[in-house]
Amino acid sequence: MTAFIQYTLQGLALGGFYALAALGLAVIFGVLGVVNFSHGACYMLGAVGAAVLLDATGLGFWAALPIVTVAMFVFGVLMERLLVRWLLRLDPLYNFLLTFGITLFLVDLVKRRYGVSSLAYELPAGLKGRVDIGSVSLSSYQIFVAAFSVVLCLAVWVLLTRTRIGMIVRAATEDAERSRALGINVGRWVTPVFGFGIALAGLAGVLRAPTGSVNADMGSFFIIILFAVVVIGGLGSILGAVVAGFLVGLVEAYGQGYAGSFSQVLIFVLMAVVILVRPSGLFGREEAAS
Amino acid sequence: MSQQLVSKVDVELPSEPSLTARRPFLRWVGLAVGLLVVLALPWYIYPPVAMDIAAWALFAISVDLLLGYTGLLSFGHAAFWGTSAYTTGLIATHVGLPFPVAVLGGAIAAMLLALPTGYLAVRRTGIYFAMVTLAFAQMVYFIANQWRDVTGGENGLQGIPKNLGGMTDLINSDAFYFYYAAIPIILLGVLLAWRIVNSPFGRVLVAIRDNPARARALGYDVERYKIMVFVLSAGLAGLAGGVFSVSHGFASLQELVWTTSGKVVLVTVLGGIGTLWGGPVGAALVVLLEDRLASSGFNGIGIITGAIFVVIVLAFRHGIWGTARNGLGAWLRSRRRTREDV
Numbered sequence: 001m002t003a004f005i006q007y008t009l010q011g012l013a014l015g016g017f018y019a020l021a022a023l024g025l026a027v028i029f030g031v032l033g034v035v036n037f038s039h040g041a042c043y044m045l046g047a048v049g050a051a052v053l054l055d056a057t058g059l060g061f062w063a064a065l066p067i068v069t070v071a072m073f074v075f076g077v078l079m080e081r082l083l084v085r086w087l088l089r090l091d092p093l094y095n096f097l098l099t100f101g102i103t104l105f106l107v108d109l110v111k112r113r114y115g116v117s118s119l120a121y122e123l124p125a126g127l128k129g130r131v132d133i134g135s136v137s138l139s140s141y142q143i144f145v146a147a148f149s150v151v152l153c154l155a156v157w158v159l160l161t162r163t164r165i166g167m168i169v170r171a172a173t174e175d176a177e178r179s180r181a182l183g184i185n186v187g188r189w190v191t192p193v194f195g196f197g198i199a200l201a202g203l204a205g206v207l208r209a210p211t212g213s214v215n216a217d218m219g220s221f222f223i224i225i226l227f228a229v230v231v232i233g234g235l236g237s238i239l240g241a242v243v244a245g246f247l248v249g250l251v252e253a254y255g256q257g258y259a260g261s262f263s264q265v266l267i268f269v270l271m272a273v274v275i276l277v278r279p280s281g282l283f284g285r286e287e288a289a290s
Numbered sequence: 291m292s293q294q295l296v297s298k299v300d301v302e303l304p305s306e307p308s309l310t311a312r313r314p315f316l317r318w319v320g321l322a323v324g325l326l327v328v329l330a331l332p333w334y335i336y337p338p339v340a341m342d343i344a345a346w347a348l349f350a351i352s353v354d355l356l357l358g359y360t361g362l363l364s365f366g367h368a369a370f371w372g373t374s375a376y377t378t379g380l381i382a383t384h385v386g387l388p389f390p391v392a393v394l395g396g397a398i399a400a401m402l403l404a405l406p407t408g409y410l411a412v413r414r415t416g417i418y419f420a421m422v423t424l425a426f427a428q429m430v431y432f433i434a435n436q437w438r439d440v441t442g443g444e445n446g447l448q449g450i451p452k453n454l455g456g457m458t459d460l461i462n463s464d465a466f467y468f469y470y471a472a473i474p475i476i477l478l479g480v481l482l483a484w485r486i487v488n489s490p491f492g493r494v495l496v497a498i499r500d501n502p503a504r505a506r507a508l509g510y511d512v513e514r515y516k517i518m519v520f521v522l523s524a525g526l527a528g529l530a531g532g533v534f535s536v537s538h539g540f541a542s543l544q545e546l547v548w549t550t551s552g553k554v555v556l557v558t559v560l561g562g563i564g565t566l567w568g569g570p571v572g573a574a575l576v577v578l579l580e581d582r583l584a585s586s587g588f589n590g591i592g593i594i595t596g597a598i599f600v601v602i603v604l605a606f607r608h609g610i611w612g613t614a615r616n617g618l619g620a621w622l623r624s625r626r627r628t629r630e631d632v
Binding site: 035087091094097098100102103104106107108109111112220224227228230231235261262264268271272275276279 | 414420421432548549555589593596
């Protein structure tokens with residue numbers, strides 16, 4: 001039982017990274033119709049950014065959280081303005097390929113500058129300890145990550161469902177053509193939404209920095225799992241991204257706990273089952289399936 | 291917004307269908323020149339590199355069969371290339387059969403893997419197809435990484451022998467001879483792709499690419515055709531991957547990793563989608579470039595290839611072969627027009 005609780009917490013923390021990043025991927029896809037391959041690289045940049053910030057200025061985790069997130073927002077805005085924008089009218093495959101090229105570029109750039117070995121990063125002050133609940137001892141940082149990402153996902157949810165900006169973005173996600181016809185300037189929201197999605201990936205990276213190894217390749221497998229997450233959740237669906245993110249995190253953690261070395265295969269088995277039973281994903285709309 | 295995803299894939303194809311369609315003579319000249327280049331390659335280029343170019347060329351053609359002729363972007367073709375590389379290596383090492391037989395075994399293994407993958411992947415189209423194939427390829431990578439007893443895990447399979455009956459000593463003595471022993475397999479693959487594209491089956495594929503709903507209405511089982519071409523494409527990728535692993539004498543996880551899937555898409559797009567001959571052009575450029583960069587000690591090849599990819603997708607979506615063909619076609623047309631005017 002103790003082990004089970006620990007795996008669950010691990011899974012929720014892991015799922016938090018996936019959910020946050022997948023949320024960014026889903027929002028970008030919804031509004032721009034772009035599947036951002038470089039999402040994993042942006043997640044990596046977030047973590048590397050936090051490590052470099054610590055090394056260069058001594059600013060720790062709590063400062064890195066807002067600074068790197070804002071920096072990644074700017075990076076996303078630039079990427080959209082300079083590159084992604086030119087291919088928006090074409091088939092989404094072209095932006096998929098474009099962002100793949102950007103991924104190769106970024107990963108090898110970081111590798112060339114900072115090497116392949118992991119950069120050092122510590123658990124943030126105040127979250128180094130463990131929390132004992134009965135007989136179970138849990139890492140307080142994992143609790144923080146699980147809670148923080150749930151709260152953040154809820155905050156984004158509120159932003160999207162309870163504010164005017166959210167309504168516009170949702171309308172654009174739902175049906176960009178019709179929103180335009182109703183007088184919403186969808187084009188104006190494209191750039192900030194892209195930046196927002198990239199910022200979420202960067203934020204997930206900063207959150208990951210204290211627990212995982214920070215290196216140029218950390219986003220390489222992350223992006224594949226993110227794709228599995230959005231296929232499971234349904235690519236157009238924001239709720240689907242979050243739920244599937246946590247689901248995949250739990251599957252991976254239980255898998256590591258109980259199934260050992262083949263645990264990562266479980267995620268893809270889950271994906272295969274979803275494709276067989278509900279091709280449009282758990283929360284995807286049926287029409288997008290065929 | 292999602293509407294465009296469920297419809298066909300609007301890849302920009304060369305506008306001119308074929309220059310050689312009405313000029314059979316030109317076609318034979320082109321074929322002869324191509325064959326001559328292939329046979330002369332190891333005289334001018336370091337033979338193992340020439341072999342790499344040939345293998346990557348067939349690999350790119352296998353991707354183009356899906357992307358250019360059926361409108362499906364497979365972002366997981368490394369799974370078939372790599373599965374065949376490992377299977378070929380295992381057969382050659384443990385059974386000791388001549389290497390062409392081992393390569394054939396590898397290609398069959400790749401096709402067997404493609405059957406369930408294709409069955410699942412064709413349920414989605416467009417960008418989803420790319421993501422699903424990518425994810426399944428990653429699953430194969432994980433399995434190969436964990437299944438150490440068979441695949442050697444991170445060390446890979448080493449010391450794959452080049453067996454060929456009485457000629458074993460000859461092809462082991464110099465990569466130059468191995469090139470000529472292995473090139474028929476690659477040419478066979480290219481011929482197969484050419485036959486597929488120029489067959490009634492190939493016409494149905496193009497119909498599916500251009501208008502799946504109409505192809506369905508005409509009574510074609512679109513999903514079945516897609517699965518069939520997916521399996522055939524995996525077989526070609528398998529032939530290429532098998533030759534590659536025998537040529538190098540090892541099969542490693544590098545063959546299965548998703549950057550390999552991405553690299554072959556880069557090669558295909560660089561050469562020109564939907565042209566078949568673009569694959570070899572792209573392969574020659576990318577392999578030679580990487581060889582040059584690696585031997586000059588530059589680390590960070592991805593910075594260059596990534597930047598090339600970005601430029602191509604932004605500015606040269608027809609690729610080298612496609613752009614050249616369109617340019618030549620436009621020139622021929624304008625010349626004909628001036629002649630008619632006179």
